[in-house]
Structure formats: C-alpha cells, structure tokens
Amino acid sequence: MNLTLKIWRQKSAKDKGQMVAYKVTDISEHMSFLEMMDVLNEQLINTGDDPVAFDHDCREGICGMCSMYINGEAHGPDRGVTTCQLHMRMFKDGDTITIEPFRAKAFPVIKDLVVDRMSFERIQQAGGFISVNTSGNTQDANAIPISKQAADEAMDAATCIGCGACVATCKNSSAMLFVGAKVSQYALLPQGQVEATERVLNMVKQMDEEGFGNCTNTGACEIECPKGISLENIARMNREYLSASLKG
Ligand code: SF4
Numbered sequence: 001m002n003l004t005l006k007i008w009r010q011k012s013a014k015d016k017g018q019m020v021a022y023k024v025t026d027i028s029e030h031m032s033f034l035e036m037m038d039v040l041n042e043q044l045i046n047t048g049d050d051p052v053a054f055d056h057d058c059r060e061g062i063c064g065m066c067s068m069y070i071n072g073e074a075h076g077p078d079r080g081v082t083t084c085q086l087h088m089r090m091f092k093d094g095d096t097i098t099i100e101p102f103r104a105k106a107f108p109v110i111k112d113l114v115v116d117r118m119s120f121e122r123i124q125q126a127g128g129f130i131s132v133n134t135s136g137n138t139q140d141a142n143a144i145p146i147s148k149q150a151a152d153e154a155m156d157a158a159t160c161i162g163c164g165a166c167v168a169t170c171k172n173s174s175a176m177l178f179v180g181a182k183v184s185q186y187a188l189l190p191q192g193q194v195e196a197t198e199r200v201l202n203m204v205k206q207m208d209e210e211g212f213g214n215c216t217n218t219g220a221c222e223i224e225c226p227k228g229i230s231l232e233n234i235a236r237m238n239r240e241y242l243s244a245s246l247k248g
C-alpha cells in the first residue's frame with residue numbers, strides 16, 4: 001500500500017504545532033500500525049529529519065502507552081484493540097490517514113504524539129491500592145471467599161490499562177470510565193473494603209483537580225475503550241461516592 005500520513009508535529013509543550021503530510025510506500029497489510037510508523041521514522045532518519053515521537057512499550061495491548069488518535073478515533077478504526085494491535089489491513093491503498101495525539105487539558109502534549117498522562121498516575125496514587133498486613137500473620141488471599149460474579153466483575157474492571165482513550169474520546173474529556181474501573185476493581189472485593197470510603201473520595205477529588213470533565217452519559221468511552229470497560233463501572237463509582245459522602 002502507498003499511503004499519505006497527516007501527522008501532528010509539535011517540537012515541545014510550548015510549540016504551537018501543526019499537521020505535516022508524509023508519504024509512505026510498500027506498506028504491507030500484515031504490518032501493525034506502529035510498524036508502519038517505524039517505516040516512516042526510518043525514512044525520516046535517513047533523510048536527516050526528526051523522527052515522529054510516539055509512546056509505545058509492550059506492543060501487545062498491555063501497557064497502555066500507544067496513545068494515537070487515528071482518523072478521528074482513539075486507537076483507530078478497529079474495536080477492542082490498542083494502536084499497537086491495529087493492523088494495516090484496516091486501511092486501503094491510496095488512503096490518507098490523520099494521526100493526532102490524545103487531546104485533553106489534563107493530557108498536555110510533550111512532543112508530537114506523546115502526551116503527559118501523569119494525571120492518571122496521581123489519581124491512582126490518591127487511592128488505587130490496598131493495605132496489607134505484613135506482620136507475618138497475613139491472611140492468604142485465597143482463603144477469603146469471593147463470589148464468582150464479584151471475582152469476574154473485579155477482573156473485568158482490572159483489565160483497564162490506563163491508556164486514556166476514554167478521555168480522548170469523550171467530548172467533556174471525562175476520566176470517569178478509568179476512575180470507575182479503578183474504584184470498582186477494589187470495591188467489589190473484600191480486600192478493598194478497608195479503605196473504600198477514603199479511596200473513592202480521594203480518587204474523585206484528584207480527578208476533578210486534574211481538570212477532567214464530567215460524564216454526561218454519551219457512552220463513547222465504552223465504545224472506544226480497547227478493553228471493553230463497561231459504563232456499569234461509572235454507575236458503581238457514583239454509588240460508592242454517594243455512600244462515602246453520606247458516611248463522611
Ligand atoms: S477505561 Fe478503557 S479507554 Fe479508559 S484508560 Fe482504561 S482501558 Fe483505556
């Protein structure tokens with residue numbers, strides 16, 4: 001395939017930035033999207049140009065680093081995949097592909113397609129953990145009975161990889177799908193009960209301080225989420241928040 005790529009280039013956080021067009025040729029439909037980006041970058045390096053900066057690590061849908069907004073969709077046109085799992089067979093010869101960073105006030109651009117998602121880390125630090133007794137008398141987690149339904153729902157919530165596609169997709173830049181997943185992961189399990197009240201209050205407070213918007217029930221986040229995190233997690237977080245507020 002021969003393609004035209006329109007890519008957001010921005011030298012630094014202070015630079016204004018602009019879309020720049022590039023041509024790539026002989027792209028195999030079996031390549032991943034990031035392999036296609038590697039081809040472009042090799043081309044740019046060979047001609048003495050600055051390669052396009054983009055985040056990636058695992059390249060298998062686990063780390064949540066590859067944050068690209070492709071043809072107006074977070075992680076591109078396929079469903080249930082991250083950008084690194086997106087195949088070039090989703091495009092056709094002669095296509096023009098628009099590639100932008102994830103855009104949100106709480107995700108400032110660092111360079112080109114790389115955004116700063118430390119706001120997510122700060123939300124996690126505010127409550128995304130449990131305390132465990134390490135005195136030597138720690139109860140084995142497997143000795144605590146948990147219903148199959150609660151275990152399955154907690155596991156589903158825990159599959160959130162913190163990629164930020166939900167935020168990039170949301171017209172309000174809301175982080176409620178991400179925070180809902182993180183709150184639910186613990187709220188569903190007995191191990192999460194000790195800090196349950198402070199957790200939801202602190203995580204929501206941090207989310208608001210970071211400048212994320214509110215949820216208005218559009219549901220775009222659930223559709224674009226590569227891990228299929230359900231809106232049910234937002235509802236659970238709201239219930240947890242209400243109950244914690246009444247206790248507090
Ligand atoms: S909820 Fe989905 S889209 Fe949002 S950060 Fe988690 S995995 Fe990514």
Ligand code: FES
Pocket residue numbers: 055056057058059060061062063064065066082083084085
């Ligand atoms: S590079 Fe790790 S999820 Fe894409």
